[in-house]
Amino acid sequence: MSNEVKISIEDLTKVFYKKNNSVTAFKNVSLEVKEGEFVCLVGPSGCGKTTLLRILAGLEHPSSGQFSISADSDFRPLQSMVFQEKGVIPWLTVEENVAFGLNMRHLPKEFIRKQTDIYLKKVGLRNFSKLYPNELSGGMKQRISIARAFANDPEILLMDEPFAALDEQNKFILQEELLSIWSETKKTVLFITHSIDEALLLSDRIVLMSAHPGKIVHEIKVPIPRPRTMEQVRANAEMAEQFITIWNHLQQEVQRSRG
């Protein structure tokens, strides 16, 4: 991780206005993410995590405040986003899905072929490259989304609960695959999860949000050295303490959001 700030969010607020009322998704959020840092956002349902990511992805406008993503290269996209599901294009083959962003940028064919091949290999889908998404399992579809996001070589990666719909065993495998690709590419990642275990396994830093309207209320640095495995995280006494700290916080906030 470098000391350079890659994502800077300053006093950001998002209000959705409807006919007779308004909903404040999150309020006065300020956050800095360093280049190469892996940050997980954890908070109760409805606290504005997805909305914050959508703003960083340019899919929504903030109501007030500002943010910036620092760009190292004019040729790279600013961000790629990985969603929980429905991130694949059903009428394209696996390799066409992975190459999609690169094709949209009209990059040289040979570069696209090589880049696609590298990431298909990294996510274990090389032998499935000519298949269509409906011939694949949920885990394989998420691998396509991850391969496409990294193949695009964006300045930052935004991931919105990418493993939430998977069974636990597939989730563990994909988490470790993601960590392995991330350690090679050192991308800056902002990752939303409801899973405390997942946040402890993946993050350099965990940012906790309050119940709706979301605010950042606490941050935790994850001290386990990398590379990490779920077994190490589960066997580590300090991590067990962190788990309880995060759970205590979440429990209170979830109760508040239900109240």
Ligand SMILES: Nc1ncnc2c1ncn2[C@@H]1O[C@H](COP(=O)(O)OP(=O)(O)OP(=O)(O)O)[C@@H](O)[C@H]1O
């Ligand atoms: N397009 C929209 N129009 C109106 N309200 C919206 C819109 N999108 C989100 N909201 C509201 O903003 C708040 C935050 O929603 P958001 O989806 O960002 O929360 P979240 O923390 O990602 O929730 P979850 O963890 O359940 O996915 C919610 O109250 C939601 O109803």
